[in-house]
Amino acid sequence: MTLSINDHTLITMAHGAGGRAMRCLIEEVFINVFGGEQLLRMEDQARLDMAQLSSLGDRLAYTTDSYVIDPLEFPGGNIGSLAVNGTVNDLAVGGARPLYLSCAFIIEEGIEVGLLRRIVEGMRDAALRAGVTVVTGDTKVVPRGKGDKVFINTSGIGVIEHGVNLHATQCQPGDKIIVSGSLGDHGATILQARGDLALEADLQSDCQPLHGLVQLMLAECPDIRAMRDATRGGIAAVLHEFATASGFAMRLHEEMLPVKPEVRGVCEILGLDALHFANEGRLVAVVPAKHAEALLRSMRQHPAGQDANIIGEVLDKAVARVQVATALGGERLLEMPDGELLPRIC
Amino acid sequence: MTLSINDHTLITMAHGAGGRAMRCLIEEVFINVFGGEQLLRMEDQARLDMAQLSSLGDRLAYTTDSYVIDPLEFPGGNIGSLAVNGTVNDLAVGGARPLYLSCAFIIEEGIEVGLLRRIVEGMRDAALRAGVTVVTGDTKVVPRGKGDKVFINTSGIGVIEHGVNLHATQCQPGDKIIVSGSLGDHGATILQARGDLALEADLQSDCQPLHGLVQLMLAECPDIRAMRDATRGGIAAVLHEFATASGFAMRLHEEMLPVKPEVRGVCEILGLDALHFANEGRLVAVVPAKHAEALLRSMRQHPAGQDANIIGEVLDKAVARVQVATALGGERLLEMPDGELLPRIC
Numbered sequence: 001m002t003l004s005i006n007d008h009t010l011i012t013m014a015h016g017a018g019g020r021a022m023r024c025l026i027e028e029v030f031i032n033v034f035g036g037e038q039l040l041r042m043e044d045q046a047r048l049d050m051a052q053l054s055s056l057g058d059r060l061a062y063t064t065d066s067y068v069i070d071p072l073e074f075p076g077g078n079i080g081s082l083a084v085n086g087t088v089n090d091l092a093v094g095g096a097r098p099l100y101l102s103c104a105f106i107i108e109e110g111i112e113v114g115l116l117r118r119i120v121e122g123m124r125d126a127a128l129r130a131g132v133t134v135v136t137g138d139t140k141v142v143p144r145g146k147g148d149k150v151f152i153n154t155s156g157i158g159v160i161e162h163g164v165n166l167h168a169t170q171c172q173p174g175d176k177i178i179v180s181g182s183l184g185d186h187g188a189t190i191l192q193a194r195g196d197l198a199l200e201a202d203l204q205s206d207c208q209p210l211h212g213l214v215q216l217m218l219a220e221c222p223d224i225r226a227m228r229d230a231t232r233g234g235i236a237a238v239l240h241e242f243a244t245a246s247g248f249a250m251r252l253h254e255e256m257l258p259v260k261p262e263v264r265g266v267c268e269i270l271g272l273d274a275l276h277f278a279n280e281g282r283l284v285a286v287v288p289a290k291h292a293e294a295l296l297r298s299m300r301q302h303p304a305g306q307d308a309n310i311i312g313e314v315l316d317k318a319v320a321r322v323q324v325a326t327a328l329g330g331e332r333l334l335e336m337p338d339g340e341l342l343p344r345i346c
Numbered sequence: 347m348t349l350s351i352n353d354h355t356l357i358t359m360a361h362g363a364g365g366r367a368m369r370c371l372i373e374e375v376f377i378n379v380f381g382g383e384q385l386l387r388m389e390d391q392a393r394l395d396m397a398q399l400s401s402l403g404d405r406l407a408y409t410t411d412s413y414v415i416d417p418l419e420f421p422g423g424n425i426g427s428l429a430v431n432g433t434v435n436d437l438a439v440g441g442a443r444p445l446y447l448s449c450a451f452i453i454e455e456g457i458e459v460g461l462l463r464r465i466v467e468g469m470r471d472a473a474l475r476a477g478v479t480v481v482t483g484d485t486k487v488v489p490r491g492k493g494d495k496v497f498i499n500t501s502g503i504g505v506i507e508h509g510v511n512l513h514a515t516q517c518q519p520g521d522k523i524i525v526s527g528s529l530g531d532h533g534a535t536i537l538q539a540r541g542d543l544a545l546e547a548d549l550q551s552d553c554q555p556l557h558g559l560v561q562l563m564l565a566e567c568p569d570i571r572a573m574r575d576a577t578r579g580g581i582a583a584v585l586h587e588f589a590t591a592s593g594f595a596m597r598l599h600e601e602m603l604p605v606k607p608e609v610r611g612v613c614e615i616l617g618l619d620a621l622h623f624a625n626e627g628r629l630v631a632v633v634p635a636k637h638a639e640a641l642l643r644s645m646r647q648h649p650a651g652q653d654a655n656i657i658g659e660v661l662d663k664a665v666a667r668v669q670v671a672t673a674l675g676g677e678r679l680l681e682m683p684d685g686e687l688l689p690r691i692c
Contacts (some may be wrong), residue, residue: 018577018579018683047405050400060395062482095392104411146493155448341361
């Protein structure tokens with residue numbers, strides 16, 4: 001068996017079996033692309049200096065997500081950049097400074113090494129941009145037909161500075177709801193990339209890191225109650241979480257929702273609601289009303305917050321529901337998404 | 347759509363889509379079984395007290411592994427207990443005290459909730475036994491034929507006490523190689539559970555946590571050079587890693603290798619070497635010769651080290667290779683496994 005690898009090499013079961021072929025794959029693809037000294041040390045674990053972590057804050061934030069998106073490559077990113085940004089954002093919206101990631105690949109037998117390399121390059125570039133380091137990893141291979149090309153899990157570690165306390169339970173009546181940018185771009189892009197649509201719109205995923213925007217927001221307004229990145233289930237799922245955790249109803253104003261015309265078009269064709277569409281670079285924040293306008297001005301100075309808008313408020317109604325004030329002066333309830341319509345969006 | 351779930355409910359794409367059905371699955375299976383307050387808080391991240399972590403040591407250990415074993419349930423465990431013990435052991439053999447785990451499921455559409463529940467119960471029991479807490483998680487569902495029932499990723503965080511420094515680079519000529527128990531039990535059990543064998547042997551996986559044994563070993567002998575749990579690729583892969591990292595050859599003595607007769611039988615039938623078989627509750631340690639006998643006596647007092655044995659030594663030969671002194675007085679090279687023969691063993 002020859003062990004040398006190039007971009008046209010097809011992955012075999014041997015590449016996941018712990019022996020020489022796997023070592024070769026890891027060196028040729030992961031270590032070559034990441035250039036990571038941590039990974040090179042061949043220990044099964046990363047070791048991180050506790051004093052350095054402690055100097056940055058008083059709590060460690062820890063999160064995990066698996067990515068099973070279809071297709072693997074799309075306008076604005078690939079599963080690799082998504083896996084980095086998704087986990088970076090989970091840390092960031094909890095108020096943590098993202099620092100270290102793990103990455104674990106489940107690869108289907110038969111894919112080309114070139115695809116894997118592009119994905120790993122997407123991870124590397126996203127990690128550089130977000131200022132995080134991939135410090136530990138794992139590779140498994142499953143037989144043809146027992147997976148779907150590539151699944152990635154990233155877990156992440158960050159540090160929360162003393163005094164930062166974001167919790168969905170803290171939302172209060174009168175608070176304003178702010179979104180950091182246009183809604184549904186990622187979801188609409190993935191649907192189009194699958195070829196499910198009869199139109200050719202100029203769409204691009206919003207996949208990007210949000211830690212910089214979050215740091216700026218916390219500096220401007222330390223009293224922010226809660227933040228979430230609006231991924232699976234869209235901002236509808238986030239607002240239902242906020243409503244359930246706080247016990248107060250949330251109201252959105254339809255005309256304040258930033259939805260691009262192209263995304264609106266996709267929604268109309270499919271009869272879907274952009275508020276249920278996944279985003280991968282958008283956050284929703286609940287903030288005290290008196291700080292909302294100043295915070296919004298700051299957010300718009302940041303590249304990831306240019307299209308930020310105040311979209312609603314927390315109501316003085318002790319029911320866990322989300323309602324939308326329509327442009328025509330009516331009210332409708334925004335349901336928690338069942339989610340059957342948008343599988344494998346992340 | 348009815349959202350209530352029982353053990354005969356089949357998983358659908360909606361259970362992974364971020365909406366009500368997913369919330370229902372998480373509550374009914376994960377939160378019911380784990381009973382975790384951390385998971386109940388509905389934050390996407392766990393927050394861990396840094397002062398408490400710092401009080402336990404000066405470095406954080408961090409690791410990840412995905413588990414794709416086939417079959418999911420086997421004598422001695424299931425993919426859930428495996429996913430906990432595997433990550434606990436990766437932390438432990440680096441000298442860390444395992445503390446927190448993340449768990450992320452990729453579920454294939456169509457499996458029964460009852461199977462998922464048994465797996466999660468396996469995780470819970472293993473976590474209790476290992477003294478670790480699952481603090482954050484994720485659930486994805488992929489369509490039928492795009493996965494294989496259940497894949498699990500666990501990442502883990504532990505703390506390394508000041509003064510503990512295990513590194514494969516530290517192996518020195520004359521050092522003894524110790525293994526904590528019989529070799530190949532897990533690999534042979536999985537092959538039999540697949541129905542690949544023509545025999546019915548009384549086999550059981552060695553799947554178990556090793557952190558207690560490791561703590562006892564470090565207390566007895568703080569000068570241990572390096573440890574590894576011998577999973578994919580078996581002790582052959584571990585010893586090749588030690589040889590490559592240290593630059594010294596390793597020699598085993600065939601008659602000292604603890605291999606059960608049933609496992610030896612499986613190896614003979616298949617023409618495989620038990621030294622290439624995966625273990626999920628066995629470690630290999632390299633220790634200074636002068637401490638080896640005392641350490642071995644201590645290990646044998648521990649339930650996870652009853653069958654521990656000194657199996658070889660580091661040679662004063664600056665070549666990265668592993669050799670076996672046979673019972674008949676000969677020598678053979680132990681190859682790094684290609685690994686094609688034992689896929690999906692963990």
